[in-house]
Amino acid sequence: xxxxxxxxxxxxxxxxxxxxxxxxxxxxxxxxxxxxxxxxxxxxxxxxxxxxxxxxxxxxxxxxxxxxxxxxxxxxxxxxxxxxxxxxxxxxxxxxxxxxxxxxxxxxxxxxxxxxxxxxxxxxxxxxxxxxxxxxxxxxxxxxxxxxxxxxxxxxxxxxxxxxxxxxxxxx
Numbered sequence: 001x002x003x004x005x006x007x008x009x010x011x012x013x014x015x016x017x018x019x020x021x022x023x024x025x026x027x028x029x030x031x032x033x034x035x036x037x038x039x040x041x042x043x044x045x046x047x048x049x050x051x052x053x054x055x056x057x058x059x060x061x062x063x064x065x066x067x068x069x070x071x072x073x074x075x076x077x078x079x080x081x082x083x084x085x086x087x088x089x090x091x092x093x094x095x096x097x098x099x100x101x102x103x104x105x106x107x108x109x110x111x112x113x114x115x116x117x118x119x120x121x122x123x124x125x126x127x128x129x130x131x132x133x134x135x136x137x138x139x140x141x142x143x144x145x146x147x148x149x150x151x152x153x154x155x156x157x158x159x160x161x162x163x164x165x166x167x168x169x170x171x172x
Contacts, residue, residue: 001074001079001082001083001086002074002075002076002079003072003073003074003079003083003113004072004073004074004075004116005045005072005073005116005118005151006045006070006071006072006073006152006153006154006155007045007046007071007072007073007114007116007117007118008038008045008046008047008048008069008070008071008112009046009047009048009067009069009070009071009152009155010048010049010050010057010067010068010069010070010071011047011048011049011050011065011066011067011068012050012051012052012053012054012057012060012065012066012068013049013050013051013052013065014051014052014064014065015065016036016037016049016051019037019049019065020037020049023037023039023047023049024039026039026149027146027147027148027149028040028041028046028047028148028149029148031046033048035050035051035054035056036048036049036050036051036054037049041148041149041150041151041152042121042148042149042150042151043118043119043120043121043150043151044117044118044119045118045151045152046152047152050068052064052065052066057069058102058104058110059104059108059110061107061108061109067109067155068110069102069110069111069112070109070110070111070112070155071100071111071112071113071114072111072112072113072114073113073114073115073116073117073118074113074114074115074116075115075116076115077099077115079115080099080101080113080114080115083101083113084101084113087101087103091103091104092104098114099114099115100112100113100114101113101114107157107159109157118151121150121151123150127139128141
């Protein structure tokens with residue numbers, strides 16, 4: 001199965017105004033989303049904010065403002081179907097009208113999969129000096145007034161008790 005990228009992370013938040021300001025200051029571009037706010041990297045990966053009391057959100061893994069779902073991109077619709085079949089062996093799987101799959105992993109994290117929507121972006125060539133490779137001679141470093149993150153490359157999941165990790169074999 002060809003999982004290719006992180007498409008979106010969705011948070012339930014208590015203070016929408018502060019959270020919006022944080023992602024604006026971080027350099028993500030605000031886009032429209034029904035029932036909340038969304039902020040996109042240049043490749044289209046996004047951070048989605050919704051009120052933590054929004055009944056449409058997946059269940060929280062801890063009290064308060066927290067991650068509510070991680071959405072991963074896959075190469076093809078066939079990959080999506082294979083993931084749906086595999087997940088359906090031991091959990092409920094829901095498919096949105098747009099094809100996005102939703103499920104809960106063994107630790108209670110909401111996960112989703114869809115055919116990847118992100119677009120490749122080219123990073124600017126950076127010139128800097130390193131030992132043995134003087135790429136920037138007699139020139140000043142470039143001053144950047146504002147940043148625009150290119151892509152979202154990973155998410156970190158904190159698991160406080162490794163014994164909570166349930167192997168698939170223990171689920172069946």
